[in-house]
Amino acid sequence: MKKIVYIFLLCGLFATDLASAQAKKATWIYYPGDFEVWLGNKMQNRRTDRGAFLPVLWKMDSHYVLVEFHKDFDVPAAEEVKLYVEGTYNVKVDGQAFVGYPKSITVPAGHHKLSLKVYCQDRVPSVFVQGNTVVSDGTWLTTFEDKEWIDATGKVSDKSGTVYLNAGAWNFNNPLMPPSKFSLPTTPQHAVSSDKNANSFFLDFGKETFGFVKLHGLKGKGKLHIYYGESKEEAQSVDHCETLDELTINEPAKKDSVMELSKALRYVNVQFDGSISVDSVSMLYEYAPLKERGGFRCSDAEVNKIYDVSKYTLSLATREFFIDGIKRDRWIWSGDAYQSYAMNYYSFFDSPTVTRTILALRGKDPVTSHINTIMDYTFYWFLSINDYYQYTGDKTFIKQFYPRMQTLMDYCLARRDKNGMMSGLAGDWLFIDWADGLSKKGELSFEQLLFCRSLETMATCAKLNNDTEGAAKYQALADELKAKIFKLYWNEQKHALVHSLIDGVQSDNVTRYTNMFAIFFNYFNEQQKQDVKQNVLLNDKIQKITTPYMRFYELEALCAMGEQDYVLKQMKDYWGGMLKLGATSFWEEYNPDKSGADVYAMYGRPFGKSLCHAWGASPIYLLGKYYLGIKPLTPGYNTYLVEPNLGGLKWMDGTVPTPDGDIKMYCSASEIKIKGDSGTGILRIKSKSKPACKDATIVSKGNNVYELTVEKGKNYAITYTAL
Structure with missing residues (x-):
């Protein structure tokens, strides 16, 4: 396989007109969201099940095949403008079309409108325009229907009714590397051990990894089989391993051969017959070149290992998009992605992968099902936009895609039952965990809670779009639903929200899910929080959670209640338990009660469980937000809170990334050092006596709580006595 490697964060910029050192730099542009949809289709349809194509379970949308781009320019002097286009196109200046498909045009001095209309079926219609002042970028306007017509007199119609958006753009800054040629970079990787026999290789790459197996010196005629395994047992199981390659070889001379599809693996079992010979086997490690920004170190070596493996797990599951796991699905699941976004904000802070994933999940109108067909995953999609705004402060994205939020919410509102609740109709998958x-069965309290939060998100986004009527409508619906939740589901005897209503009657079952979410949504009053903590979260009689997916939220709720000491022990027991079993990345599911072959089994298959699953990396988020204690108070960290909690650690040292720099902090039981590169922070300290800091005024807030203001770019050293 000949693979085009496009290192999208480090690609070279197109050399513009050398006669002008002031020439602006261009980028490829496209209809916003279309590249994301196109790339998502391409990636998600690479899944195989033991060599057989396995397509997604939901409707797949496509890009718009005919798109118009335009922008007005003030051109100081006539300039040559070069055109690079993905598709068939025409080009106009001030409405006058050029003949044919020019590769360059001359734009005269003065005020002019440049427009291109592009048709492309197999790729996303895209343009790269490079002049001195005339360049393509995200300020261009674009539409998929310009509604332009000409009457009998030759008069061109007004374009009223046409909706224009700002063009989509990313890091495609080289005219010879358009969006359609995008791929992740690769680098050679070699096994740490290789057992070679006459007709086989068995390789161990030392840890979970991902990429393309490469056969060196392949020659001969016959059948070749490659069996992949996240565990040794899986790679050895030729009948039950989840992924494999089968090839018919007819090579008269030695050559190197790279497998067509990338795979998750630690172990590789290569077997061949006939006259085939292979000199050696390696792989091309495929990765998203993310920048390491967040960090965490502490006095506990096991916690440091948990953090490192969590970060490696997230990096493996961050590909073109945030995906679930690298072995089996390799799809974009909204619930999985929602957690990846949170971990990303405390590690790589890679906003383009967040928005790219959000857009690929949403797709296009009309809405015909829930995202991934799962009701709760639709609600996580709304919540992800709220979080994205809080962490990045990016209003432009929300304003651009607010209409897609509206139509998805309209779909949800139309599927309410007679009680105004979401209870699941034909085709709805209610997942939870x-x-x-x-x-x-019935009206699940968990779905109503997520629905309520989604309506609140809609109200926030409506305000950002100056949609006062929409904001009032969504907020009223949220308030009404929240009142119903507490009226219908709260049980005074159980001191908790019950799991469901069936025919209007409370079920006897109490589960952790709704109750723990209501804690960090801040829906409970203080007494209810304490009741739920004791009667649900710390109650072993309530069904335990065995997936890292929901352990994420359970431990977040406990951290929000100040139980960091307890959570640290749980983290060491649960994630440390996987490490003791030899995990080099964290799993889709871990049940300490399972042993032997059952450790790898799931979905009725002996090796169905993913041993590298994004939702297993939640310690990144917990340690950043609830131990370092750093979170935005206003969008984009314009203001932020730092509330460190050692949780039984002797010291911790960490970095939390923000849109405009980092927040660095060291904390022990007697000293705190902190510096923020942007925004204004509030450092909140719990101390037996008033802390001391020569560079700031410390204010007592009562009950041994003290605060000081952290100004941008200043270093602070505080001495205190931890409670």
């Missing part, structure tokens, strides 16, 4: 015996 992988848990034995979890009832999905």
Whole structure:
């Protein structure tokens, strides 16, 4: 396989007109969201199940095949403008079309409108325009229907009714590397051990990894089989391993051969017959070149290992998009992605991968099903936009795609039952979690809670779009639903929200899910929080959670209640338990009660479980937000809170990235050092006596709580006595 490697964060910029050192730099542009949809289709349809194509379970949308781009320019002097286009196109200046398909045009001095209309079926219609002042970038306007017509007199119609958006753009800054040629970079990787026999190789790459197996010196005629395994047992199981390659070889001379599709692996079992010979086997490691920004170190070596493996797990599951796991699905699941976004904000802070994933999940109108067909995953999609705005402060994205939020919410509102609740109709998958015996009957409190939060998100986004009527409508619906949740689901005897209503009657079952979400949504009053903590979260009689997916939220709720000491022990027990079993990345599911072959089994298959699953990396988020204690108070960290909690650690040292720099902090039981590169922070300290800092005024807030203001770019050293 000849693979085009496009290192998108480090690609060279197109050399513009050398006669002008002031020439602006161009980028490829396209209809916003279309590249994301196109790339998502391409990536998600690479999944195989033991060599057989396995397509997604939901409707797949496509890009718009005919797109118009334009922008007005003030051109100081006539200039040559070069045109690079993906598709068939025409080009106009001030409405006058050029003949044919020019590769360059001359734009005269003065005020002019340049427009291109592009048709492309197999790729996303895209343009790269490079002049001195006339360049393509995200300020261009674009539409998929310009509604332009000419009457009998030759008069061109007014374009009223046409909706224009700002063009989509990313890091495609080289005219010879258009969006359609995008791929992740690769680098050679070699096994740490290789057992070679006459007709086989068995390789161990030392840890979980991902990429393309490469056969060196392949020659001969016959059948060649490659069996992949996240565990040694899986790679050895030729009948049950989840992924494999089968090839018919007819090579008269030695050559190197790279497999067509990338795979998750630690172990590789290569077997061949006939006259085939292979000199050696390696791989091309495929990766997203993310920049390491967040960091965490502490006094506990096991916690440091948990953090490192969490970060490696997230990096493996961050590909073109945030995906679930690298072995089996390799799809974009909204619930999985929602957690990846949170971890990303405390590690790489890679906003383009967030928005790219959000857009690929949403797709196009009309809406015909929930995202991934899962009701709760639709709600996570709304919540992800709220979080994205809080962490990045990016209003432009929300304003651009607010109409897609509206139509998805319209779909949800149209599927409410007679009580105004979401209870699941034909085609709706109610997931919540992988848990034995979890009832999905009736009106589930968990779905109503996520629905309520989604309506609140809509109200926030409506305000950002100056949609006062929409903001009032969504907020009223959220307030009404929240009142219903507490009226219908709260049980005074159980001191908790019950799991469901069936025919209007409370079920007897109490689960952790709704109750823990209501804590960090801040829906409970203080007494209810304490009741839920004791009667649900710390109650072993309530069904336990065995997936890292929901452990994420369970431990977040406990951290929000100040239980960092307890959570640290849980983290060491749960994630440390996987490490003790030899995990080099964290798993889709871990049940300490399972042993032997059952450790790898899931979905009724002996090796169905993913041993590298994004939702297993949640310690990144927990350690950043609830131990370092750093979170935005206003969008984009314009203001932020730092509330460190050692949780039993002797010291910790960490970095939390923000849109405009980093927040660095060291904390022990007697000293805190902090510096923020942007925004204004509030450092909140719990101390037995008033802390001391020569560079700031410390204000007592009562009950041994003290605060000081962290100004941008200043270093602070505080001495205190931890409670």
